Amino acid sequence: MEFALVTSAKVLRARLARDGDAAEHQAIMDDAALVVEADRWGWKYVWTAEHHFLERYSHMSASEVFLGYAAALTSHIHLGSGIFNLNPSVNHPVRVAERVAMLDHLSDGRFEFGTGRGAGSLEVTGFDIPDAGDTTRAAWDEVIREFLPMWESTDYRHDSALFRVPHPASTRPTRNVLPKIWRKPHPPLWVACGNAPTYEKAARMGLGALGFSFGSPQANAANIENYKQHIGRAEPIGRFVNDNVLLVSMLVCLDDGRRAREVMARSGSQETSALAGYYHDTFNRDGRPAPVDTGTDLSLEEVDSAIAGGRLVCGDPDEVIDQLQAFVDVGCDQIGFLLPMSVPMDHAVETIRLVGRHVIPKLDPDPEHRTSRFRALAA
Numbered sequence: 001m002e003f004a005l006v007t008s009a010k011v012l013r014a015r016l017a018r019d020g021d022a023a024e025h026q027a028i029m030d031d032a033a034l035v036v037e038a039d040r041w042g043w044k045y046v047w048t049a050e051h052h053f054l055e056r057y058s059h060m061s062a063s064e065v066f067l068g069y070a071a072a073l074t075s076h077i078h079l080g081s082g083i084f085n086l087n088p089s090v091n092h093p094v095r096v097a098e099r100v101a102m103l104d105h106l107s108d109g110r111f112e113f114g115t116g117r118g119a120g121s122l123e124v125t126g127f128d129i130p131d132a133g134d135t136t137r138a139a140w141d142e143v144i145r146e147f148l149p150m151w152e153s154t155d156y157r158h159d160s161a162l163f164r165v166p167h168p169a170s171t172r173p174t175r176n177v178l179p180k181i182w183r184k185p186h187p188p189l190w191v192a193c194g195n196a197p198t199y200e201k202a203a204r205m206g207l208g209a210l211g212f213s214f215g216s217p218q219a220n221a222a223n224i225e226n227y228k229q230h231i232g233r234a235e236p237i238g239r240f241v242n243d244n245v246l247l248v249s250m251l252v253c254l255d256d257g258r259r260a261r262e263v264m265a266r267s268g269s270q271e272t273s274a275l276a277g278y279y280h281d282t283f284n285r286d287g288r289p290a291p292v293d294t295g296t297d298l299s300l301e302e303v304d305s306a307i308a309g310g311r312l313v314c315g316d317p318d319e320v321i322d323q324l325q326a327f328v329d330v331g332c333d334q335i336g337f338l339l340p341m342s343v344p345m346d347h348a349v350e351t352i353r354l355v356g357r358h359v360i361p362k363l364d365p366d367p368e369h370r371t372s373r374f375r376a377l378a379a
Helices: 013-040 063-073 093-106 121-125 134-152 198-203 218-231 257-265 270-280 301-306 317-329 345-363 370-378
Strands: 001-008 045-048 076-080 113-117 189-192 208-211 243-253 313-315 332-338
Touching: 001 345, 013 045, 013 134, 013 345, 045 063, 045 113, 045 332, 063 093, 076 257, 093 113, 093 134, 093 332, 113 134, 113 208, 121 208, 189 198, 198 208, 198 218, 208 218, 218 243, 243 257, 243 317, 243 345, 257 301, 257 313, 301 313, 301 317, 317 345
Parallel strands: 001 045, 001 332, 045 076, 076 113, 113 189, 189 208, 208 243, 243 313, 243 332
Antiparallel strands: none
16 A cells, blocks of 8 residues: 655644634645655655635645646655646646646656546635535546547647637637656546545546545445456546555554654544535535534544544554554555644654655565556556
8 A cells, every 4th residue: 555645735723723814824835744754764655635715624725836836846755636627717637637637747757647537626615616516526537538639639629519629700710738648658547536426537547546535445435346346447538547556544653652642632634524515515424514613623542542443543553554454454555644733843744754664665565656657557
């Protein structure tokens, strides 16, 4: 099982209290510093969100800029868009194709192309999209198939109700989308998955599944099993099948397990979960918004209960290895960790260092990225 850092420039209450007017800037710069640490300590991936209007939950709206900056600071870690929104009202498909190719060049093939439809109604309606359901689903279904033609042809054209390239009045009927992909055939393709039908769709299309949902590994076991049952019969929309499932959790790993639990209790995990439920309203199956003002602190008993239930990963390195076995057992290919929430920077750095030194060698001894192997075979 491979390891990833998940960054989204969260500006939670504790950071606001600590950093004041500098909180937003410090959140962005701390995320960049953590990517450098993860690269130094052998973490294989970082996933960077693209969100809009989601106050406190994520102030990472121009993730392609962040990823280009991170590419210059790192040498090994793969840099993923988690996700680029494919709706033309948010990002024109040609601009997305251009950004992906540029990041492929600047990272020397380390970019991973994660896609999706947006976090929920507050986000997408801000771009004059009427809803976060069928409208965004149909847009993603159409756009995801257009990237290969844009990257591989010199005379691209598209004409639908969703978007047109070029305008029909143009005297030149096609366009050459530039630059082209550097590392052939193209970056690994992923899609954000929040429910069972999307996991199955990802598998049938040969896409990696970004399981950006909070929950225990056991709660995601059925989705992973469904994905794995269909990935072997994929009809890939890209040039290769990206057989990969990522799950996300929250992590604090320190030398002292009790100290790790004390830090986790004040980490903002409660606030993060509440904000996720509030903004990702398409995930709320009972139709009720999550209480966005949920308190930030947990008791140590609540932390232990969350660890036992697989909802948090916390402790010393040996405890973390034991807890992660549950993710391995359900077939998770990659585990992504949210940091730092409201964890002080020194504890976040220590977490990344200890996982890199003691945990990754036990659970991921292979130096090659799984996605690199798929891509190289296709090339």
